[in-house]
Amino acid sequence: xxxxxxxxxxxxxxxxxxxxxxxxxxxxxxxxxxxxxxxxxxxxxxxxxxxxxxxxxxxxxxxxxxxxxxxxxxxxxxxxxxxxxxxxxxxxxxxxxxxxxxxxxxxxxxxxxxxxxxxxxxxxxxxxxxxxxxxxxxxxxxxxxxxxxxxxxxxxxxxxxxxxxxxxxxxxxxxxxxxxxxxxxxxxxxxxxxxxxxxxxxxxxxxxxxxxxxxxxxxxxxxxxxxxxxxxxxxxxxxxxxxxxxxxxxxxxxxxxxxxxxxxxxxxxxxxxxxxxxxxxxxxxxxxxxxxxxxxxxxxxxxxxxxxxxxxxxxxxxxxxxxxxxxxxxxxxxxxxxxxxxxxxxxxxxxxxxxxxxxxxxxxxxxxxxxxxxxxxxxxxxxxxxxxxxxxxxxxxxxxxxxxxxxxxxxxxxxxxxxxxxxxxxxxxxxxxxxxxxxxxxxxxxxxxxxxxxxxxxxxxxxxxxxxxxxxxxxxxxxxxxxxxxxxxxxxxxxxxxxxxxxxxxxxxxxxxxxxxxxxxxxxxxxxxxxxxxxxxxxxxxxxxxxxxxxxxxxxxxxxxxxxxxxxxxxxxxxxxxxxxxxxxxxxxxxxxxxxxxxxxxxxxxxxxxxxxxxxxxxxxxxxxxxxxxxxxxxxxxxxxxxxxxxxxxxxxxxxx
Amino acid sequence: xxxxxxxxxxxxxxxxxxxxxxxxxxxxxxxxxxxxxxxxxxxxxxxxxxxxxxxxxxxxxxxxxxxxxxxxxxxxxxxxxxxxxxxxxxxxxxxxxxxxxxxxxxxxxxxxxxxxxxxxxxxxxxxxxxxxxxxxxxxxxxxxxxxxxxxxxxxxxxxxxxxx
Numbered sequence: 001x002x003x004x005x006x007x008x009x010x011x012x013x014x015x016x017x018x019x020x021x022x023x024x025x026x027x028x029x030x031x032x033x034x035x036x037x038x039x040x041x042x043x044x045x046x047x048x049x050x051x052x053x054x055x056x057x058x059x060x061x062x063x064x065x066x067x068x069x070x071x072x073x074x075x076x077x078x079x080x081x082x083x084x085x086x087x088x089x090x091x092x093x094x095x096x097x098x099x100x101x102x103x104x105x106x107x108x109x110x111x112x113x114x115x116x117x118x119x120x121x122x123x124x125x126x127x128x129x130x131x132x133x134x135x136x137x138x139x140x141x142x143x144x145x146x147x148x149x150x151x152x153x154x155x156x157x158x159x160x161x162x163x164x165x166x167x168x169x170x171x172x173x174x175x176x177x178x179x180x181x182x183x184x185x186x187x188x189x190x191x192x193x194x195x196x197x198x199x200x201x202x203x204x205x206x207x208x209x210x211x212x213x214x215x216x217x218x219x220x221x222x223x224x225x226x227x228x229x230x231x232x233x234x235x236x237x238x239x240x241x242x243x244x245x246x247x248x249x250x251x252x253x254x255x256x257x258x259x260x261x262x263x264x265x266x267x268x269x270x271x272x273x274x275x276x277x278x279x280x281x282x283x284x285x286x287x288x289x290x291x292x293x294x295x296x297x298x299x300x301x302x303x304x305x306x307x308x309x310x311x312x313x314x315x316x317x318x319x320x321x322x323x324x325x326x327x328x329x330x331x332x333x334x335x336x337x338x339x340x341x342x343x344x345x346x347x348x349x350x351x352x353x354x355x356x357x358x359x360x361x362x363x364x365x366x367x368x369x370x371x372x373x374x375x376x377x378x379x380x381x382x383x384x385x386x387x388x389x390x391x392x393x394x395x396x397x398x399x400x401x402x403x404x405x406x407x408x409x410x411x412x413x414x415x416x417x418x419x420x421x422x423x424x425x426x427x428x429x430x431x432x433x434x435x436x437x438x439x440x441x442x443x444x445x446x447x448x449x450x451x452x453x454x455x456x457x458x459x460x461x462x463x464x465x466x467x468x469x470x471x472x473x474x475x476x477x478x479x480x481x482x483x484x485x486x487x488x489x490x491x492x493x494x495x496x497x498x499x500x501x502x503x504x505x506x507x508x509x510x511x512x513x514x515x516x517x518x519x520x521x522x523x524x525x526x527x528x529x530x531x532x533x534x535x536x537x538x539x540x541x542x543x544x545x546x547x548x549x550x551x552x553x554x555x556x557x558x559x560x561x562x563x564x565x566x567x568x569x570x571x572x573x574x575x576x577x578x579x580x581x582x583x584x585x586x587x588x589x590x591x592x593x594x595x596x597x598x599x600x601x602x603x604x605x606x607x608x609x610x611x612x613x614x615x616x617x618x619x620x621x622x623x624x625x626x627x628x629x630x631x632x633x634x635x636x637x638x639x640x641x642x643x644x645x646x647x648x649x650x651x652x653x654x655x656x657x
Numbered sequence: 658x659x660x661x662x663x664x665x666x667x668x669x670x671x672x673x674x675x676x677x678x679x680x681x682x683x684x685x686x687x688x689x690x691x692x693x694x695x696x697x698x699x700x701x702x703x704x705x706x707x708x709x710x711x712x713x714x715x716x717x718x719x720x721x722x723x724x725x726x727x728x729x730x731x732x733x734x735x736x737x738x739x740x741x742x743x744x745x746x747x748x749x750x751x752x753x754x755x756x757x758x759x760x761x762x763x764x765x766x767x768x769x770x771x772x773x774x775x776x777x778x779x780x781x782x783x784x785x786x787x788x789x790x791x792x793x794x795x796x797x798x799x800x801x802x803x804x805x806x807x808x809x810x811x812x813x814x815x816x817x818x819x820x821x
Contacts, residue, residue, distance in 0.1 A: 341794025451816055567805065570812035577730045577815070584733075584742060617716065618723060621801045622808075628798055 001322035001347070001643075002295055002313055005031075006286040009308040013284050017270045019305055020286075022087070024647030025294050027323045030276045031287040038278040038285060047271035054268050057099065057261040060106040064254050067247040078390055083255050086656045087648075090259050099260040102253055109243050109250070116243075120236050126216055127229050132188040133215065133222045136179050140218045140225055150198050152191040156210030161187045164208050171204070172197045188213075258652035266648050273646055287314075289323050289643070322347045324640035332357055334400035342628045344640035350476045352636055356627045359465050362411075363626055364404045366458070367571035367619030369447070370579065371412025372419040373612045377405030401616075415454070415572065416443035419608060420579015447573055454569045462565025462630065466558060467501060469634030470494045476635060488533045496526035497558065527552065561630045567622055575615045582607030670754030671739060671746065677761030678735030681814065684765035685728015688772025688807075692721025692779070699780035703787040713786050713793050717779050720800045724772035727811040731764040734818045760817030767810030775803040 004026075008016050020026050065081070085093075133153070144151050156164060161180075168175060174194035181188045193201060205212060218225045278285040290298065299311050316322065324344040328336065328351075335357045345351060368374065381402035384390065390398065412418065416439060423431045423438040432441050439446065447454045474494045477486035499522045505511045506519055535547030582604065590600040632638065648655065700714040735757060736742045739749065749757075782796030 341798065343795075448819065451819065564805065566812060567808045570808045570815070573815055574727065574730060574811065577734065578726065580737070581730065581733045584737065588742075614719070614723070614726070617719070621720075621797050622804075624794075625798055625801050629802070 001289050001325070002292040003029075003289055003316045003320075003322070004287070004295065005310075005312045005314050006288075007310040007312075008284045008286065009306070010279065010282055010284055012306040012308060014270075015305050016286075016302065016309070017273065019302065021266060021270060021646055021648055023298065023301075024645045025290055025298060026286075026646050027289040027643050028273055028276050028286070028646050029288050029320075031278050031285060037280045039280075041274045041277045041279045041284070043275060044271070047268070047274075050264060050268040050271055054261065054265050056103045056107075057257065057264060060099075060103045061254065061257055061261055063106050063110050064247060064251040064257065067244065068251040068254055069248070075388055078388055081254075081258060081652055082391075082654055083258055083652050084654045084656060085259065090263055090653060090655075093256055094260045094263040097253075097256045097260060099257060102250060102257060105250060106247075109247050113240065113243050116236050116240055120233065123229050123233055123236075127226065127233075129213070130215065130222050130226055130229075132181055132183045132186070133179070133190075133213075134226060135181050136190060136222045138190075139221055140215060141220075145195070148195055150193055150195050152193070152198070152201065153188075153213040153215055154191055154205060154210050155186050155188045155213055156205075156208050158182060158185045158187050160208045160210070164204065164210065167204060168201065171200045175201075262648075262650040262653040265651070269646070269649065288646070291325065321641070323643040325643035326351050326353060328353055334396045334403060335360065337397045337400050338624055338627060341624055342632060343638050344642055345636055345638055346640045348480060349636055349638075349640070350472065352627070352632060355468070355472060356631060359461075359631065360623050360627055361400075361403050361407045362461070363568060363623035364619050365407030365409075365411035366415075366461075366568045367623055368404075368408040368575055368612075368615055369411045369415040369572040370417035370419065370575055370612075371409050372417075373575070373608075373616075374405050374408030374410070374412050376612065377616065378402055378409060379405075381405060404616075404619075413440070413442040414444045415447055416440040416445070417572075417576055417579075420576055420581075420583050420611075422448075422580070425583070447569065447576065451569060451573070454572070455566060458565045458568035459562055461568070462562040462626075463501060463504075465565075465626070465631050466561050466634065467494075467497050469631050470497055473635035488536060492526065492529045492533050493554075496523075496530060499523050499526050561633075564630055565626065567626075571615070571618055571622055574618075575611065578611045578615070579608065582611060668748075670749035670751045673751070673754030674735055674739050674749060674757035675741070677758035678732035680758075681728045681735075681761040681765040681768075682732035683728070685731075685768035685772065685807075686725045688728075688769040689722050689725030690772075692724065692772040692774070692776025693718060695773075695776035696721055696779035696783065699783040703783045707787060710786060710790055713790060714783060717782050717786065717793075717796060717800070720779050720797065720804070721772050721775040723804060724768035724775070724807045727764055727807055728768045731761055731811065731814045731818060734815060735761065738818060757818060760814055762814075763810040764807075764814035765810075768807045771803055771807035771810075775800050775807075778803055 006016075061081075070076075132155070138151075142151075165177070168177070168191070172194065174197060176192045178190040178192060179188075180190075191201065202212075204210075215222075216225070218228070220228075276287075295311070295313070302309055302311065324347055326336065326339070326344065332354055335353050338356060338360055339351075339353045342352075365374070381398050384398055385395070385402065416423065418426060418430065418440060423440055426440065430440055431438050433439075434443075437446075437449070445454050445457070470490070471494045474486055474490035477490055499519065502511065502515075502519050503523055506513075506516055511519075530551055531545065531548035533548065534551035535544040535549075538544045538547045586600040586603040586607065589603055590596045592599060696718040700718045703714055704711050733742075739757075740746045778800045779796075782800055785792045785796045
């Protein structure tokens with residue numbers, strides 16, 4: 001990464017920005033001004049307008065998506081709303097397409113739909129309210145109160161009705177009851193009375209928990225009003241249908257609208273970028289990070305646009321660290337999905353991707369250890385890559401799973417895993433008698449019969465990876481950080497762990513006994529060198545000694561790291577045993593007369609798919625965890641800021657090159 | 658008479674073994690039920706706000722489900738290795754029965770607690786992905802840390818039960 005300062009004449013700024021955005025190579029940073037003539041550019045009027053326009057387009061796209069006719073087929077589902085186009089195509093389309101009109105129409109249609117919806121809700125509420133009163137003969141606009149008489153609409157529970165009526169009539173002879181309609185458990189009654197008794201009636205209403213109803217004022221009788229509401233509801237319904245049709249028609253423009261969204265957003269990003277720039281009256285200063293090898297090329301191409309610029313390599317500010325961009329060979333690309341889960345390394349740290357690749361994929365295979373599952377995974381992911389066009393981001397993961405399937409197949413053969421079958425259940429051509437035992441062809445380990453050998457294998461792999469991590473740390477620090485620090489801090493550990501490895505090999509009888517006299521002193525030498533070096537940063541000699549001695553305690557940490565790899569055995573066993581459980585349950589189901597075979601097949605297919613799914617997930621996570629916790633911890637801190645260049649970031653458009 | 662007592666002792670061994678298997682299954686089941694329940698509640702909240710995250714929510718919710726499976730597997734191994742599943746039950750001594758019984762406990766108890774707490778971490782992870790969907794991997798790894806101890810418990814239980 002190289003930090004650069006680009007000075008431009010103000011007139012060329014717009015052209016240069018378009019160029020830089022199209023290249024997508026400059027990670028913009030904010031510049032702090034060192035000179036008073038240099039002032040931050042800030043936002044301008046067009047910037048706000050563009051922001052508004054982006055928001056409107058976003059609204060229109062989201063609105064029309066509801067009315068878009070979904071395309072059929074798997075590929076269409078994967079593509080989703082993305083549009084593939086060349087940049088010129090996008091420009092031409094957006095320029096000839098009056099997207100502002102479409103947005104305006106969308107807004108109008110949406111507004112009408114919302115209003116209609118509100119009106120519909122209100123009408124339906126009225127209808128519900130009026131319906132129990134449909135036998136009322138008087139007009140709704142007849143006065144509710146005259147000088148002497150009041151007209152009340154009351155509803156109460158049916159069980160209170162008789163008592164209520166008796167008490168009501170007892171209040172005064174000047175009370176008339178009309179229209180008592182009963183719906184379900186409620187009575188709806190129209191009371192006409194003298195104005196003076198209204199307070200008495202109100203208190204009676206209170207005692208019986210009845211309710212006074214305010215009927216809407218309208219011309220004609222209740223039935224007339226109900227008819228009118230129904231008519232209007234039908235009109236609304238028809239209008240809604242029309243509007244929806246219009247929206248569907250508009251949704252045919254969605255692909256173009258999406259292009260417009262991205263196109264306008266690019267322009268908006270150009271305007272937004274200026275907030276990071278500094279400017280004088282006539283010049284602009286743009287600052288940012290660029291991959292070192294790309295700088296001369298950018299300079300060359302900028303020359304074609306303008307001669308009035310200066311591109312300078314500069315030193316980063318104090319405490320500023322460069323953004324991180326990882327580059328890999330093609331076959332390592334899929335393993336980025338693993339590194340990305342953890343996050344990026346710091347700028348000065350090593351890229352862990354090439355180092356974890358082999359370990360990750362081998363562990364993945366060991367956690368699954370079923371050749372049958374491996375074949376299925378490999379075939380499925382291979383078919384996806386071959387026959388479907390999938391987005392780049394997912395393609396890496398699918399390719400990784402394809403590698404995983406292949407390794408699972410190999411591991412499955414070595415460990416004798418075939419759909420959870422035991423050798424005596426398998427067809428004859430797959431097995432062979434070895435020694436006194438029936439085993440699968442190609443099987444080396446027997447996890448069910450001799451789990452210890454697999455445990456030792458798992459721990460050995462763990463030891464190798466931990467040791468590898470420690471050596472890696474030493475070499476990286478030696479080359480990039482400081483020779484002295486690396487030699488004193490990191491080398492003793494790398495050395496001691498290596499000797500311990502040799503010592504274990506010796507004790508296991510894998511090395512000739514004759515080396516014992518050589519290895520034991522080396523071991524002591526390692527321990528002494530640790531005591532001597534690890535406390536070197538302490539101030540006095542006693543603190544140095546104890547600090548060095550205490551550092552030996554880290555051995556426990558390394559041991560627990562190695563023991564953590566026993567999960568490889570456990571997860572492998574889990575896959576095998578779930579497979580066996582599925583097979584056993586299926587064979588029990590097979591015992592049911594006539595239909596048993598159908599149940600058995602369903603259980604076999606469903607069970608094995610479930611097993612593959614849940615254990616593939618588990619394998620991925622746990623194999624990843626071994627990288628992140630046990631391996632990365634040895635040489636990596638992580639937390640680097642990703643390289644995010646100023647570019648044509650798009651939501652929908654995939655630009656063709 | 659004497660013969661019957663000898664017989665019944667062999668039955669006791671088997672009963673202990675089955676009891677061990679049952680304990681492993683239900684403790685693991687309880688742990689996972691609580692864990693998946695916790696994660697599910699949090700996940701429902703996230704899904705209500707952002708329905709497009711449902712796939713990720715589902716995966717995160719499924720993580721504490723493995724403890725129940727480990728418990729189930731230990732129970733299954735007991736049934737298989739005692740011959741109950743195949744119908745050819747062999748008599749088992751009392752000490753043999755105790756061995757299996759205690760052998761089932763590591764899986765059962767570690768799955769109980771690991772499931773509960775993994776559920777909590779998964780539920781907290783839901784908050785992470787609600788804020789930023791790309792932190793999914795990190796949320797999963799955090800949850801997987803808790804699972805380690807269920808894996809270790811299962812490993813020991815499986816090894817003991819296999820040694821019948």
